[in-house]
Amino acid sequence: MTTTPTTGRGSGGGGAFDEVVHAPNRLQICAFLEPLDQAEFSVVRDVLGASDSVTSKHVKVLQDAGYLTVRKPTGRGRVKTWLALTPEGRTAYRGHVAALRALLG
Amino acid sequence: MENDSPHVDHENPTDARQALAAVDATRASVADRLVTPLWYHPVLGLLSGGYLVGHVLGDALVRVVVLLVFFAGIIALVSAYRRLTGVWVSGLRAGSATRWAVAVGVFDMVAVLAAFVLHESTGLRWPVWALAVVVALAMVVAGSRFDRRLRSELRRGRVRVS
Numbered sequence: 001m002t003t004t005p006t007t008g009r010g011s012g013g014g015g016a017f018d019e020v021v022h023a024p025n026r027l028q029i030c031a032f033l034e035p036l037d038q039a040e041f042s043v044v045r046d047v048l049g050a051s052d053s054v055t056s057k058h059v060k061v062l063q064d065a066g067y068l069t070v071r072k073p074t075g076r077g078r079v080k081t082w083l084a085l086t087p088e089g090r091t092a093y094r095g096h097v098a099a100l101r102a103l104l105g
Numbered sequence: 106m107e108n109d110s111p112h113v114d115h116e117n118p119t120d121a122r123q124a125l126a127a128v129d130a131t132r133a134s135v136a137d138r139l140v141t142p143l144w145y146h147p148v149l150g151l152l153s154g155g156y157l158v159g160h161v162l163g164d165a166l167v168r169v170v171v172l173l174v175f176f177a178g179i180i181a182l183v184s185a186y187r188r189l190t191g192v193w194v195s196g197l198r199a200g201s202a203t204r205w206a207v208a209v210g211v212f213d214m215v216a217v218l219a220a221f222v223l224h225e226s227t228g229l230r231w232p233v234w235a236l237a238v239v240v241a242l243a244m245v246v247a248g249s250r251f252d253r254r255l256r257s258e259l260r261r262g263r264v265r266v267s
Contacts, residue, residue, distance in 0.1 A: 027124055031131035035259055036194050043191035047134055080188075097128060100121045 015098035020065040022096065025050060025058045030093035033068070033085045041081035059083060067092055129262075136259040138192050139252070145186060146248030150241030152178040153213050157237045161220045162230060200258035202251050209247035216240045 021030055025048055032047050033039055045055040062068035067089030071082045085093065152175050159171030187193045196206035220236040223229065 024124065024127060028127055028131045031128040032135055035132070035135055035262075036192050037198070038193050040187075040191035043138065047131060097125070100125050103116070103121045104118055104125070 015102050016095045017099045018092045018096040020061060020067060021092050023058070023061075025054070026062055027093075027096070029055075029058060029062060029083075030067070030085060030089065030096075033083060034090060034093055036084075038071070038082045038084040041083060044083055062089065065089075065092075132262055133260050135192070136256040138190055139194070139256055139259065140190070141186070141248070141252050142189060145182065146245045147241075148178070148182060149248060150244035152182075153244050154237035154241035157213075157217050157220055157240055158233060160217060161224050161233045194255070196251065199251070199255045202254035202258055205247050205251035205254060209243055209251075212243055212247075213240055216243075 021027055028048055029044055032044060041055070041059070044059075045052060048055055048058075050058075059068060059070065063070055065088075067086055069084050069086055071084070072079050073082070156171050156175040159167050159174075163171065183193075197203055199206065216236050216239065220233045223232045223236075
């Protein structure tokens, strides 16, 4: 399946649709991470109601776009993966949401 | 671009409305996730009260020890919170809830100073213990107010990490 064509990505916070953020799962990931400093991968997966692999795929797309960072701190016990939006990711997400709101007037 | 998401037309108002509804629901789910363990603020209060007593009544060595215990305790608390909830938002970037974090921090510093001045000028120990209890209680009260306000701010989309 492919995403719909959009006006492109990385066009700033002026209310532009963003192709990377546009897909529903990625929009949800951004909406969840936006007010947080960071969140654990399994929490994001549960919010999506998706599998590990589907969540990973969307995380990777956001990461490759420079919208999200993935951190795996070493330490005792099971290693947890922490996700955080980058400033570029926040700008793109906020611009995308602003564009959606503008569409609805 | 490959994905596992349903087709969404960003120029379709119905799809846009659904996308925004999903954004709102996700935002509310962040608030639901931020449920502070019951012991969190009492432990924070004990650490703060303990620091006050140790700093005012102790010698130089005790002051260093209570300072180290205080910061180690804070680190352990934050780590436990993150492990249990799977999320983290800084108290200093929590929208209008931040004022509760700042207020209790300032109150603690004033209480330490007041306890120090009282003890130095009167030699009494009980006011120091009394202020430590007040600091601990203030931490519990302000902590619960902070949590409530933060969840409300999250639901309204007013918490923005810059």
